[in-house]
Amino acid sequence: MxxxxxxxxxxxxxxxxxxxxxxxxxxxxxxxxxIFIFDVEILxxxxxxxxxxxxxxxxxxxxxEELQAHGASINCLHGKTDEIWAELANQYRIENIYxxxxxxxxxxxxxxxxxxxxSSKNIPTYSFKDQVIFEEHDILKNDGTPYTVFxxxxxxWLTLYKESDSPKELCVLNLMQKDxxxxxxxxxxxxxxxxxxxxxxxxxxxxxxETRDFPSVKGTSNLSTYLRFGTVSIxxxxxxxxxxxxxxxxxxxxxxxxxxxxxxxxxxxxNFKRKYDFVQWRNxxxxxxxxxxxxxxxxxxxxxxxxxxxxxLMHNRVRxxxxxxxxxxxxxxxxxxEAYFAEKLMDYDLSANxxxxxxxxxxxxxxxxxxxIFNPAEQQKKFDKEYIYINKWLxxxxxxxYPTPMVEHKYARERALTTYKEGxxx
DNA sequence: TGAAATGTTGGGGCG
DNA sequence: ACGCCCCAACATTTC
Numbered sequence: 001m002x003x004x005x006x007x008x009x010x011x012x013x014x015x016x017x018x019x020x021x022x023x024x025x026x027x028x029x030x031x032x033x034x035i036f037i038f039d040v041e042i043l044x045x046x047x048x049x050x051x052x053x054x055x056x057x058x059x060x061x062x063x064x065e066e067l068q069a070h071g072a073s074i075n076c077l078h079g080k081t082d083e084i085w086a087e088l089a090n091q092y093r094i095e096n097i098y099x100x101x102x103x104x105x106x107x108x109x110x111x112x113x114x115x116x117x118x119s120s121k122n123i124p125t126y127s128f129k130d131q132v133i134f135e136e137h138d139i140l141k142n143d144g145t146p147y148t149v150f151x152x153x154x155x156x157w158l159t160l161y162k163e164s165d166s167p168k169e170l171c172v173l174n175l176m177q178k179d180x181x182x183x184x185x186x187x188x189x190x191x192x193x194x195x196x197x198x199x200x201x202x203x204x205x206x207x208x209x210e211t212r213d214f215p216s217v218k219g220t221s222n223l224s225t226y227l228r229f230g231t232v233s234i235x236x237x238x239x240x241x242x243x244x245x246x247x248x249x250x251x252x253x254x255x256x257x258x259x260x261x262x263x264x265x266x267x268x269x270x271n272f273k274r275k276y277d278f279v280q281w282r283n284x285x286x287x288x289x290x291x292x293x294x295x296x297x298x299x300x301x302x303x304x305x306x307x308x309x310x311x312x313l314m315h316n317r318v319r320x321x322x323x324x325x326x327x328x329x330x331x332x333x334x335x336x337x338e339a340y341f342a343e344k345l346m347d348y349d350l351s352a353n354x355x356x357x358x359x360x361x362x363x364x365x366x367x368x369x370x371x372x373i374f375n376p377a378e379q380q381k382k383f384d385k386e387y388i389y390i391n392k393w394l395x396x397x398x399x400x401x402y403p404t405p406m407v408e409h410k411y412a413r414e415r416a417l418t419t420y421k422e423g424x425x426x
Numbered sequence: 427t428g429a430a431a432t433g434t435t436g437g438g439g440c441g
Numbered sequence: 442a443c444g445c446c447c448c449a450a451c452a453t454t455t456c
Binding site for chain 2: 213316317320324359368369371372373374375378379410413
């Protein structure tokens with residue numbers, strides 16, 4: 001005799017508070033099983049000691065501790081998503097399935113396939129907007145098409161925004177009573193990472209505009225990883241009164257890029273502006289390695305890359321500098337840099353990473369124009385005058401081991417301008 | 427969320 | 442006192 005249940009599927013919304021889909025599931029169903037899927041198709045591409053998987057794992061573990069008070073737990077499954085769902089549909093009589101929407105191309109395809117399969121079994125799926133204030137087609141131009149320029153998008157966002165209601169209480173009585181054991185990382189083929197995600201800090205957001213560009217100052221919030229995995233609710237965050245307009249703008253950028261990736265999924269791997277398709281990237285492998293390892297001979301670039309390699313994070317100002325250096329000074333395809341950040345960043349989010357890399361390369365929607373080329377020395381003077389950040393990450397700076405600049409700035413600048421111009425002619 | 431090149435202005439040195 | 446030059450400071454244009 002099969003058990004009658006409904007299911008809530010956790011993905012990038014790893015929290016029990018203010019979780020729209022979870023709340024709905026528990027309100028409408030007598031017995032809700034919570035599941036999470038370790039998707040082998042995603043896992044196989046990750047390093048064996050991946051920091052993000054460790055973060056997910058420990059988050060699931062603390063959620064389970066919280067659920068224990070209600071006699072419940074999350075059923076963590078491991079396999080191919082479609083096979084897992086086929087198995088669940090076999091094992092239980094499933095009444096309804098709930099999850100929160102994910103706007104990345106891979107996720108959209110996966111979720112559509114899951115919904116189609118379940119619908120063939122007469123099981124309804126319900127999906128919810130949870131990880132953004134405005135999604136997909138919530139904010140459109142008057143002609144009904146999506147915005148591709150940030151400022152008008154932001155203005156519309158601000159006019160439409162209304163504070164969310166306080167989150168509803170979870171109907172915990174409707175949780176399925178079962179103690180599913182969370183498998184050890186080792187049994188998933190992984191080991192624990194020593195990368196720790198720094199605690200987030202909302203105290204910085206009031207004078208964010210004044211401090212955010214200085215990588216030696218604690219001027220950024222460290223919220224990105226928590227937003228990425230949904231351990232922080234975007235609604236609760238945005239409703240905080242102390243957010244300055246600059247900080248809020250950054251949260252709107254996040255939603256801007258999410259609607260871009262949803263409405264223009266090809267931009268995950270193609271230039272948003274196709275006229276840049278003919279730019280002849282040099283794509284020199286050796287030079288790429290020097291950029292990755294932080295041995296370009298430009299201190300601010302190298303400090304950034306070493307921060308990334310060491311911590312899995314990099315200060316935002318320095319992300320712009322390192323990305324600009326790869327695209328413009330070395331003329332390496334932004335996709336190479338995007339892929340490297342994807343591998344390393346704890347807070348990696350496809351929409352933001354692609355959007356910002358295309359911004360740096362000049363190929364994106366509303367991007368920096370191709371001729372806007374950062375001068376690493378000028379950036380260092382403006383944002384790390386005292387060499388505090390640089391000295392933190394470059395202990396070899398004043399030794400003979402530190403390399404001389406791999407390419408002269410003025411020469412590289414001219415070369416980039418010529419190469420882009422040539423590409424645009426075609 | 428740039429930087430370099432070019433243009434303009436005005437104060438001071440100096441014949 | 443005047444015109445000329447120099448150049449720093451600022452503004453504008455260009456990439």
